[in-house]
Amino acid sequence: MSMETYVKTRRHPALPPPGKATGLIGWMRRNLFSSAGNTITTLVCAAIIALTVPPFFNWAVLDAVWYASDGGLCRVEGAGACWAFVEAKFGQFIYGRYPAEEIWRPNLVLLLFFLNLAAVLTPRMPYKGWLAATLLFIFPMFAWGVLHGGKFGLSVVETSDWGGLLLTLVIALSGILASLPLGILLALGRRSKLPVIRTLSVLFIEFWRGVPLVTVLFMASVMLPLFLPEGVTFDLLLRAIIGVALFASAYMAEVVRGGLQAVPSGQYEAAKALGLSYWQMMGLIVLPQALRVVIPGIVNTFIGLFKDTTLVLIIGLFDFLGIIRANFTDANWASPNTAATGYVFAAFVFWMFCFAMSRYSLYMEKQLSQGERR
CATH class of the missing domain: 1.10.3720.10 (MetI-like)
Structure with missing residues (x-):
């Protein structure tokens, strides 16, 4: 019984890394969700940001008074930051x-x-x-x-x-x-x-x-x-x-x-x-x-x-x-x-x-x- 040896003559192309290990998803897995403690901390911080950033953005940008000659517009109900x-x-x-x-x-x-x-x-x-x-x-x-x-x-x-x-x-x-x-x-x-x-x-x-x-x-x-x-x-x-x-x-x-x-x-x-x-x-x-x-x-x-x-x-x-x-x-x-x-x-x-x-x-x-x- 004869045995034949097969030798690869071409290098197989390198496979790309798994999608879950690279890019944004990989970064989040390594830094934000690497353990149970980090996951809880991330979720708590995300909840705090969701509760504070949108209201502050509305007050500082969307509802703000940018131009005025006095504070009359800043005293209007619902007005935001008085940048004027x-x-x-x-x-x-x-x-x-x-x-x-x-x-x-x-x-x-x-x-x-x-x-x-x-x-x-x-x-x-x-x-x-x-x-x-x-x-x-x-x-x-x-x-x-x-x-x-x-x-x-x-x-x-x-x-x-x-x-x-x-x-x-x-x-x-x-x-x-x-x-x-x-x-x-x-x-x-x-x-x-x-x-x-x-x-x-x-x-x-x-x-x-x-x-x-x-x-x-x-x-x-x-x-x-x-x-x-x-x-x-x-x-x-x-x-x-x-x-x-x-x-x-x-x-x-x-x-x-x-x-x-x-x-x-x-x-x-x-x-x-x-x-x-x-x-x-x-x-x-x-x-x-x-x-x-x-x-x-x-x-x-x-x-x-x-x-x-x-x-x-x-x-x-x-x-x-x-x-x-x-x-x-x-x-x-x-x-x-x-x-x-x-x-x-x-x-x-x-x-x-x-x-x-x-x-x-x-x-x-x-x-x-x-x-x-x-």
């Missing part, structure tokens, strides 16, 4: 009581700031160190000179007339730019081997972390003038910025200290073996690794600082949320939906800025962790 109120007050929401004929000044400052910031945040940008130094040291003085005036032939605009999103950005960006380098110095001081420096750093950090920001703002606006010599005045906005920066730097110091502790001790020993000085070791070896590890914590502190600027209303500064609330008292726009519309608009603007910071931090994490990918 936002349109009418948009200039105040952005600039506060800043003179209309001088609006070009904050526009110029914001444009130059975001262009400089974009250049600093762009990977492989030439002269990035000089750009960062300009943003940290030169630009704040330039911005103050342009916004406040009194120089270069510009009329003086008192900080009491600043407000809206402009004031929020001034306080938040000033606090961010000041708190990061100060937090790094405090973190290094807390890990210093010199008892005096370490003790002073610990006392500073624990004091500011143990005091609410509301108390800090009250101290800056009410108590600080009591310790100044008679006849010496200190701008209220500048006091608020200093208080916010000191408050945020204490939290930033603890975030950076966590990154310093995450750097292996072998990195310190290798830097010392190369004969590097303390500042060379920190600037070239340790801090780049430590800051990369704590990018999420740093951005989280920035986001918290940006939202905490709304507390300056209690000392008489009308930030973005404060100027919106102040306009609720306008009798021409009084309606059941005016306040809700203003708060929704404020929430969207804050979310937009915070989301942008969060997404950029994720991008930076991916860019800086390429060397560790396998």
Whole structure:
């Protein structure tokens, strides 16, 4: 009995994956219905979305009042969001009581700031160190000179007339730019081997972390003038910025200290073996690794600082949320939906800025962790 061997001479074409494992159905099976618990959670979330999103969409879009000269249409029964109120007050929401004929000044400052910031945040940008130094040291003085005036032939605009999103950005960006380098110095001081420096750093950090920001703002606006010599005045906005920066730097110091502790001790020993000085070791070896590890914590502190600027209303500064609330008292726009519309608009603007910071931090994490990918 002979045996014949059959050898396949052609490769059989690859079969497509099962339909239930690919596409939208496959994604849903893997992520939404992979287990009984996930299935229940998905169904509960879908029910919540079905109960909340359609009514909100009707209120915010379909039944909304988009154009009106006053709040008369917003007071009609069944009317939704009063977006006409936002349109009418948009200039105040952005600039506060800043003179209309001088609006070009904050526009110029914001444009130059975001262009400089974009250049600093762009990977492989030439002269990035000089750009960062300009943003940290030169630009704040330039911005103050342009916004406040009194120089270069510009009329003086008192900080009491600043407000809206402009004031929020001034306080938040000033606090961010000041708190990061100060937090790094405090973190290094807390890990210093010199008892005096370490003790002073610990006392500073624990004091500011143990005091609410509301108390800090009250101290800056009410108590600080009591310790100044008679006849010496200190701008209220500048006091608020200093208080916010000191408050945020204490939290930033603890975030950076966590990154310093995450750097292996072998990195310190290798830097010392190369004969590097303390500042060379920190600037070239340790801090780049430590800051990369704590990018999420740093951005989280920035986001918290940006939202905490709304507390300056209690000392008489009308930030973005404060100027919106102040306009609720306008009798021409009084309606059941005016306040809700203003708060929704404020929430969207804050979310937009915070989301942008969060997404950029994720991008930076991916860019800086390429060397560790396998």
